[in-house]
Structures are given as structure tokens and as C-alpha cells.
Amino acid sequence: MTLIWGRTNSSNVMKLLWFCAEAGIPYERRDAGGTFGLVGDDAYKAMNPMSLVPVLQEADGWALWESNTILRYLAAVQAGTAAALYPAEPRRRAGIERWMDWQLAHLTPPMTTIFFTHVRIPEAERDWPATTAALEKATGLWRLLDRQLAGRQHVEGDFSLADIAIGIFVHRWFALPVERPELAHLRAWYDRLLARPHYSRIVAVPMS
Known part of the structure; x- marks a missing residue:
């Protein structure tokens, strides 16, 4: 049985849970990170020396970390x-991987700052210029x-790992209390994701 270590409110864990649901892959999940701790324990660091979530652990004990790498492996x-x-x-694979790398290198840093400011950092400690x-x-x-997305149903045409990697953040983009421009193609793509039952259940949930 595939074992996923990580809390459900982590964007990177959401990627794996959503992917497994879409692909029909059975898994067991164990809470780790945030208020659940464990990530600093020696046993966990033996699986992931970065002390982050998620970690994929297989039945023979082999473990893999970095969410997009886990998606590609599975x-x-x-x-x-x-x-x-x-x-x-x-x-086709390169096109998908390009957008997965774009998510990691370019989209994650600003979206993380915005998310933490509005959701996890106490108001008195927020860095508004940043x-x-x-x-x-x-x-x-x-x-x-x-x-x-103009003229496309999904990021690379057909639904793919690119949509899973980026789709986590588009929910936050539309849910966070920020001023957003009218982006019709992006909104239509988000609406298509919301129509997917697994996305609505796993990703489009209250932020915490």
C-alpha cells in the first residue's frame, strides 16, 4: 500500500491526494508537518532530510520526497x-514538465507569500510591502x-500533471481576499477544475 505522509491543508500534499483520487490509486495517509510535528524526528528525516511534506513511502520502505517528483514517479x-x-x-511530456517547473520556480514563491500573509501570519506581523x-x-x-489557456481546455490541452501542479494554487488565487484582474480563460479553467469531484473535495476547501 502506498503511504503518503503529510497534512491535508498542505498544497503539496493536496497534489498527491488529488492525483491518486483521479488515477484511482489506493493509499494510506498519515498526518505530518505543521501542528502534527514528526518532520523533525530522526525517523522522518531519514525519509526526507528537508523535514517537509509530503513523503511517499512504499511497502518496502523506499521513500521519495518533492511533490512534483512524486507525481512524475507515480x-x-x-x-x-x-x-x-x-x-x-x-x-508532450516536456510541455507538461515545463509547466510543473514553472509552478515550482515562479508561481510558488509569490503565491506562498500572499497565502501566508492572509491565512497563517498574525495581522500584526504581516509584511504588507512584501x-x-x-x-x-x-x-x-x-x-x-x-x-x-486561450483556446485550450487545460494547460497543455488534455488534463495532465500540469493541471494538478498548478491547480492547487488557482483555487487559492480565487479564494484569497486580493484584487484580481478579470482573466476569462483562467476563470473558465478554474470552473472546469471545480466541476471535477475530486478537486472540489480535496483542493477547493477552506484555507488553513
């Missing part, structure tokens, strides 16, 4: 729906994705 070793989300054809700069950066990135 899609590569599974058949059916999972494999379809990560096609083997090199150019948040304003992050909002400007994130807005530009979402505009870029809006252009990518």
Missing part, C-alpha cells in the same frame, strides 16, 4: 489514467497562464 509506474496524465511522447510585491508578481504570472 504516473510513470502506473497504467491507465495515471499514465495518461504524463504521456511518454517526449514533446505582499504587495508578491501580488504584482503573481498577477503577471496568472496573466501569462491566462494567455496559455
Whole structure:
């Protein structure tokens, strides 16, 4: 049985739970990180020296960390729906991986700043200049994705790992109390994700 370590309100854990639900992969989940602790324990650090969530642990004890790497691994070793989300054809796969890397390198930093400011940092401790700069950066990135989505149902045409990696953050973008431009293609994509039962159940939940 696949074991996923991590709390359900972590964006990176949500990716794995949503992927497994879409692909029909059975798993067991154990709370870790945040108020649940464990990530600083020696046993956990032996699985993930970064002391972060999630961690994928397989029945033989083999463990893997970094959420997008775990997504790629699971899609590569599974058949059916999972494999379809990560096609083997090199150019299609590269297109998907490009957007997964874009999420990590470009989208995550400003979205994390905005999220923490409005959800996890006490008001008296909030860094509003940093948040304003992050909002400007994130807005530009979402505009870029809006252009990518013109004429497409999903980020790379068909529903794929790119949608799972970025879809976590688009819920936060529309749920956070920030000023947003009207981005019709992005909003339509978000609405399509909301129509997916697993997304609504796992991702589109109150932020904490």
C-alpha cells in the first residue's frame, strides 16, 4: 500500500491526494508537518532530510520526497489514467514538465507569500510591502497562464500533471481576499477544475 505522509491543508500534499483520487490509486495517509510535528524526528528525516511534506513511502520502505517528483514517479509506474496524465511522447511530456517547473520556480514563491500573509501570519506581523510585491508578481504570472489557456481546455490541452501542479494554487488565487484582474480563460479553467469531484473535495476547501 502506498503511504503518503503529510497534512491535508498542505498544497503539496493536496497534489498527491488529488492525483491518486483521479488515477484511482489506493493509499494510506498519515498526518505530518505543521501542528502534527514528526518532520523533525530522526525517523522522518531519514525519509526526507528537508523535514517537509509530503513523503511517499512504499511497502518496502523506499521513500521519495518533492511533490512534483512524486507525481512524475507515480504516473510513470502506473497504467491507465495515471499514465495518461504524463504521456511518454517526449514533446508532450516536456510541455507538461515545463509547466510543473514553472509552478515550482515562479508561481510558488509569490503565491506562498500572499497565502501566508492572509491565512497563517498574525495581522500584526504581516509584511504588507512584501505582499504587495508578491501580488504584482503573481498577477503577471496568472496573466501569462491566462494567455496559455486561450483556446485550450487545460494547460497543455488534455488534463495532465500540469493541471494538478498548478491547480492547487488557482483555487487559492480565487479564494484569497486580493484584487484580481478579470482573466476569462483562467476563470473558465478554474470552473472546469471545480466541476471535477475530486478537486472540489480535496483542493477547493477552506484555507488553513
